[in-house]
Amino acid sequence: IAYKFWLITICYYIWGVVQVGLKFKLSRKLTQIFTEAGLKSTLGRLPSFVSDKPLDQDTRRMRLKLQGQSFKDFKDVKDRLAGALQVYIDEIEENREKGTIDILYSYSKLSSIYPYYGISDLKKDEFIIGQSRSRVIKASFSSVPHLLVGGQTNGGKSTFLRQFITSLYLNPKNANYTFELIDLKEGLEMQTFQNLPRITVIENIPAAVKALQTHASKTIKERAELFRHNKCKDIDSFLKIPENDRKYPDKISSKIDLGRKIIVIDEASELFMAGAYANAQDIAKAKSSAAKIGSQGRALGIH
Numbered sequence: 001i002a003y004k005f006w007l008i009t010i011c012y013y014i015w016g017v018v019q020v021g022l023k024f025k026l027s028r029k030l031t032q033i034f035t036e037a038g039l040k041s042t043l044g045r046l047p048s049f050v051s052d053k054p055l056d057q058d059t060r061r062m063r064l065k066l067q068g069q070s071f072k073d074f075k076d077v078k079d080r081l082a083g084a085l086q087v088y089i090d091e092i093e094e095n096r097e098k099g100t101i102d103i104l105y106s107y108s109k110l111s112s113i114y115p116y117y118g119i120s121d122l123k124k125d126e127f128i129i130g131q132s133r134s135r136v137i138k139a140s141f142s143s144v145p146h147l148l149v150g151g152q153t154n155g156g157k158s159t160f161l162r163q164f165i166t167s168l169y170l171n172p173k174n175a176n177y178t179f180e181l182i183d184l185k186e187g188l189e190m191q192t193f194q195n196l197p198r199i200t201v202i203e204n205i206p207a208a209v210k211a212l213q214t215h216a217s218k219t220i221k222e223r224a225e226l227f228r229h230n231k232c233k234d235i236d237s238f239l240k241i242p243e244n245d246r247k248y249p250d251k252i253s254s255k256i257d258l259g260r261k262i263i264v265i266d267e268a269s270e271l272f273m274a275g276a277y278a279n280a281q282d283i284a285k286a287k288s289s290a291a292k293i294g295s296q297g298r299a300l301g302i303h
Helices: 002-037 071-076 078-085 157-170 205-229 235-239 280-300
Strands: 048-054 060-065 088-095 100-106 126-131 136-140 178-183 199-202 261-266
Touching: 002 048, 002 078, 071 078, 071 088, 071 100, 078 088, 078 100, 126 157, 157 178, 157 261, 178 205, 199 205, 205 235, 205 261, 205 280
Parallel strands: 178 199, 178 261
Antiparallel strands: 048 060, 060 100, 088 100, 126 136
């Protein structure tokens, strides 16, 4: 019995010594990495290692105790940390109350293709931005009223837009949405949505300018007047008023369409920059209308 007890105990002891050794080795490596990355505080202190645990089969979380550093300091040196640690860093998160930083990382590269499902899980006005290893990244029009999608050629901009439109369109909670898709590639990118209810595909500059001007003048003016008449600051507060209690000023019908208007411009540079497709007058009109929608559209449900 004593022999068996000693054998079991010595195994745990050896395991503990190995773990302490690994932690010491990692701490020493991190000290060098943090020093080279410029993460020393004004008092010369470095972040201290707390833990390094798996979140799932692909992702791990390294937790560090801040010693005078800021969240921005880590964001600024994210690429240097990833290179020095020889990992792919997905996210850096701060817990200000505990004074810690979590680095979510993996040894394998993110997949470029993910299965698309779960539209029914999306809330009203919510859409998918992307996916990290740890979670699906979402946003909503209440927090992100307008989007600018940028990237290199063949980087997936149009693919993102199609996914964005599809998830909003198929979500039954958004049944009152209407879409105007400005596709200046002769309608090639948005042909999937041709002839669908609640969707209009616009394929040329004059029609695109007219659509933007209509929303920048008529739609904004009508909705703003209606909300002022009911002492509402935005579309959400107006829709909370019971239908029988809503007040409609003269010339505005009680049947006015108050669904969110989603305007998608693929290849926006062709509409906003002088070139072969648009003349200076069209560009000025398009820019002016888009700027007005950008500044006032959030409260009025035009995105």
